[in-house]
Amino acid sequence: MPAVRAFKGIGHRVINAVWRIGVASRFFLLILTHSGSGFRRFHLIIKELFSTGVMSLIIIIVAGLFVGMVLGLQGYETLKRYGSESALGSMVALSLVRELGPVVAALLFASRAGSAMTAEIGLMRATEQISAMEMMAVNPIARIVAPRFWAGVISMPLLAAMFSAVGVFGGYLVGVVQIGVDEGSFWSQMQAAVDFREDILNGVLKSFVFGIVVTVIALFEGYDAPPTAEGVSGATTRTVVTSSLAILMLDFVLTAIMFRGN
Amino acid sequence: MSSPVLAEICELNFAYDKRPVLQGINMVFPKGKLIAIMGLSGCGKTTLLRHIGGALKPTKGCVKVDGQVVHDLDQDGLYAMRRKMGMLFQFGALFTDMSVYDNVAFQMREHTDLPEEIIHDLVLMKLHAVGLRGTHSLMPSELSGGMARRVALARTVALDPMLIMYDEPFAGLDPISLTVVGDLIRRLNDALGATSIIVTHDIQESLKIVDYVYFMANGVIEAEGTPDEIRASDKEFVHQFVHGEMDGPVPFHYPGGDYRHDLNLKD
Numbered sequence: 051m052p053a054v055r056a057f058k059g060i061g062h063r064v065i066n067a068v069w070r071i072g073v074a075s076r077f078f079l080l081i082l083t084h085s086g087s088g089f090r091r092f093h094l095i096i097k098e099l100f101s102t103g104v105m106s107l108i109i110i111i112v113a114g115l116f117v118g119m120v121l122g123l124q125g126y127e128t129l130k131r132y133g134s135e136s137a138l139g140s141m142v143a144l145s146l147v148r149e150l151g152p153v154v155a156a157l158l159f160a161s162r163a164g165s166a167m168t169a170e171i172g173l174m175r176a177t178e179q180i181s182a183m184e185m186m187a188v189n190p191i192a193r194i195v196a197p198r199f200w201a202g203v204i205s206m207p208l209l210a211a212m213f214s215a216v217g218v219f220g221g222y223l224v225g226v227v228q229i230g231v232d233e234g235s236f237w238s239q240m241q242a243a244v245d246f247r248e249d250i251l252n253g254v255l256k257s258f259v260f261g262i263v264v265t266v267i268a269l270f271e272g273y274d275a276p277p278t279a280e281g282v283s284g285a286t287t288r289t290v291v292t293s294s295l296a297i298l299m300l301d302f303v304l305t306a307i308m309f310r311g312n
Numbered sequence: 313m314s315s316p317v318l319a320e321i322c323e324l325n326f327a328y329d330k331r332p333v334l335q336g337i338n339m340v341f342p343k344g345k346l347i348a349i350m351g352l353s354g355c356g357k358t359t360l361l362r363h364i365g366g367a368l369k370p371t372k373g374c375v376k377v378d379g380q381v382v383h384d385l386d387q388d389g390l391y392a393m394r395r396k397m398g399m400l401f402q403f404g405a406l407f408t409d410m411s412v413y414d415n416v417a418f419q420m421r422e423h424t425d426l427p428e429e430i431i432h433d434l435v436l437m438k439l440h441a442v443g444l445r446g447t448h449s450l451m452p453s454e455l456s457g458g459m460a461r462r463v464a465l466a467r468t469v470a471l472d473p474m475l476i477m478y479d480e481p482f483a484g485l486d487p488i489s490l491t492v493v494g495d496l497i498r499r500l501n502d503a504l505g506a507t508s509i510i511v512t513h514d515i516q517e518s519l520k521i522v523d524y525v526y527f528m529a530n531g532v533i534e535a536e537g538t539p540d541e542i543r544a545s546d547k548e549f550v551h552q553f554v555h556g557e558m559d560g561p562v563p564f565h566y567p568g569g570d571y572r573h574d575l576n577l578k579d
Contacts, residue, residue, distance in 0.1 A: 174408075182405035185365055185398075187391035188422050 074270045080191050081199050081266070087189070088196030095197045095204075102163040102198070103205030107212065109158050114146075114213035117154060118220025121145055125221070126229055139236035140243030142221030143214075147244060147253045148309070151214030153301050156260035158213075159206055160293035164268035167198055168289040171272030172282035180273075195273065199265050206261025207254050214253070252308045259300060264293045315342035318475060318507045319364060324373035326359060333359050335531045337373070341475075346501050346508045348518045350553070351528035357511040360528075361477050364509065365399060366390045377475060395423055398473035402480040404464035406452040412439070412463050413448040419470045438466040441503075442496055458489025462496065469500055475507050476500070482514040490514070494521050515554055519543065527553065 088095065125141045171194065174180050183190045218240070225231045244250065268289045275285035317340050324337040333356045341347055349357050362368045363375050369383040376382065377393060385393060406415050416435045420426055426434070439445045442462040452460055461481065468476060481497060482490050498521040501508040512518050519525070519539040527535040527542070527550055535542070535550045542550060551557070568574070 177403065177408070178401045178405040179407055181367070182399070182401055182407075184367070185394055186419050186422070187394040188419075189391075193422075 073274070074266065077270045077273065078266050081196050081269070084189060084192035085196050085200065087192040088200060091193070091197060094193070095200050098198050098201030099205055102159075102167070102201045103209065106159060106162050106205070106209055109162055110155055110209045110213050111216050113154065113158055114151075114216035115220040117150055117213075118142060118146065118217030118222075119224045120220075121150070121217065122221035122224030122229070126225055126231065135231050136235035137239050137243075138221065138225045138231050139238075139240035142225070143218055143240045143244050144249060146214040146217040146221075147249050149301070149305070151217065152210045152253050152257040152260060153297060155210040155213040156206065156257060156264055156297045157294055159202075159209060159261075160264045160268070160297065161290055163202065163205075164264050164289050164293050165286045167202070167265070167268040168272035168275070168286045169282060171195070171198075171269060172275035172277075172285050175273065175275060176277035176279075176282060195269050198269060202265030202268070203258065203261045206264070207257040210253065210257035210260075252304075255308075256301065256304050259304060260297050263296050263300060267293045267296065315344055317341065318343045319375070319377045319509075321360070321363070322374050322376070324360070324363065324375065325371045326356075326363065326368065327371050333531050334363075334370075337528075337531075337533060339526055339533070341507050341509060343507050344501075344505060345523040346498060346510065346521060348510045348512060348522040348525045349528060350511075350513060350515065350518065350525060351534075352513065352553075355528045356531045357528055358479055361399075361479055361509065361511050364475075364477060365397065366393065395471065396473055397475045397477065398468035398471070399477045400461070400464055400468045400479065400481055402483055403457075404452075404460040406455075406460055406464055406467070408452050410452075411448070412444070412450050412452065412455070415452070415463060416448075416467045416470055418467065423471065434470075438470055439463070441469075441500065442466045443492070456489075458485050458492065461485065461489070461493055465493070465496055465500070469504060469506075472504050473506060475509070476504075478508065478510040478512070480512055481510060482512055482517050490517055494518075497521060515556075 121142045122138065125138050125145075126135060129135050129137055129141065171180075174194065180190045180194070183193060222236065226233045226236050271285040271289045271292075272282075275281045319341040321337055321339040324334055325332070326334040337360065339347075339349075349360060351357050359368065363370060364377065364382065366375075366382045366385065374381050374383070378396065380389075380393060382390070382393065406412075407418065410418070413435055416438050417431050420431045420434060436445055436448065439448055442465050444459060444462055444466070447455065447459065447463065452463070455463060465481075478497060481493055485493060494517045497508060497510065500506070510518060510522065519542065522539060524538055525536060525542050526533055529549055535545060535547050537545065543554060545551065545554070
């Protein structure tokens with residue numbers, strides 16, 4: 051019966067997905083329990099901060115600049131209809147700080163740093179480097195995974211902040227320098243509209259949550275990857291797809307909690 | 313083999329799911345000896361090694377190292393045991409993000425409080441022992457296969473382990489590297505007073521250096537003895553393996569259906 055087979059297939063996939071979420075959650079707890087020894091090797095976190103954070107700066111800055119410039123253009127066109135061009139600064143800043151900064155930076159982070167983490171750890175498993183470490187009585191969760199996790203969690207909010215700052219500058223370039231919106235109203239409206247706790251802290255909190263989710267997914271997929279070329283490539287793809295979907299779904303949930311009724 | 317026993321395997325059984333991989337294995341590894349476990353690919357040799365290292369738990373039976381049952385140890389106990397062991401993986405498994413120097417220094421930094429000056433001298437001494445002191449600043453990607461294996465060997469013996477395990481140490485090596493690695497395995501074992509277990513299917517190189525051989529096939533021990541006894545063995549399996557004959561107890565053809573039927577030939 052094709053219908054029964056399809057039903058069984060769906061059931062099998064759901065059970066598998068729930069099982070993987072359970073294993074990933076346990077993996078997350080393991081990272082937290084081994085973070086103490088990870089922090090004792092702080093030089094490793096610094097090294098990973100360089101490869102995940104600093105090396106992601108170029109893509110974050112370029113993307114932030116262009117997103118801000120597009121916001122400046124589109125925002126001006128929309129606000130002009132209502133004669134509110136002077137509100138361009140607040141519109142650009144709020145869009146970036148509340149939404150686009152955390153979300154787009156996290157999507158870029160998942161594609162650039164998350165995929166690299168998965169591929170690196172997957173290849174370490176495929177080439178028996180993780181087994182070798184275990185045989186040397188060194189816990190790979192503490193030595194390999196925990197430093198990468200904390201580097202991801204620390205860099206994500208900083209990258210999102212960088213994205214928003216550069217985006218605001220992009221909006222300024224288009225709105226003020228190119229189109230000619232009044233500079234004073236651009237900055238003063240922005241200063242008046244953006245609330246530190248309500249907007250900036252909530253944005254930071256979002257990017258912090260995205261940092262945890264993306265990094266855990268990337269590390270788990272790498273650690274769990276079958277030790278073959280197909281296994282590592284499949285894990286890398288899953289990291290980008292799962293992280294992107296998780297970011298967008300979580301963004302809705304967090305936005306609903308943070309800004310509902312405001 | 314009358315020396316005191318460092319490790320032993322008693323009635324070891326292991327199955328992946330319900331597929332038996334090891335059945336009733338008994339082995340002893342006396343101190344100071346170099347013992348080879350040989351057999352065809354997939355006969356359970358590496359699985360056996362993983363049991364000795366505590367990476368797998370037996371379905372039945374036990375594995376003892378230095379008087380302790382390995383699979384009864386908790387995580388801390390197992391890690392304490394592994395500090396006394398060394399393992400050389402098939403392709404070296406060097407950490408690709410570290411230099412040769414840092415690879416060899418890895419365990420010293422993780423498990424000891426030695427000052428960096430002493431670690432420096434020890435690393436260079438270990439590398440000198442494998443003839444690769446001059447490569448200390450290179451990355452693993454800059455080494456040939458044979459050199460990588462020798463660096464991995466230096467890393468394996470970094471903390472002077474009492475038990476050294478080698479998983480296919482000769483795989484993929486050219487004849488010169490093969491002889492060098494074989495000679496190093498023997499010399500390091502004797503110099504350190506260690507016990508070594510080599511899992512391999514390279515019969516000729518192994519018989520030159522080992523003290524005793526276990527032959528495995530289909531998860532059981534088919535034969536055992538000293539290299540001379542193995543060479544003189546009249547067991548069909550051992551004879552086929554030692555002389556590399558195409559057909560024998562290990563058939564050339566993988567089991568399949570009727571050949572004529574597969575080619576759709578009419579009777």
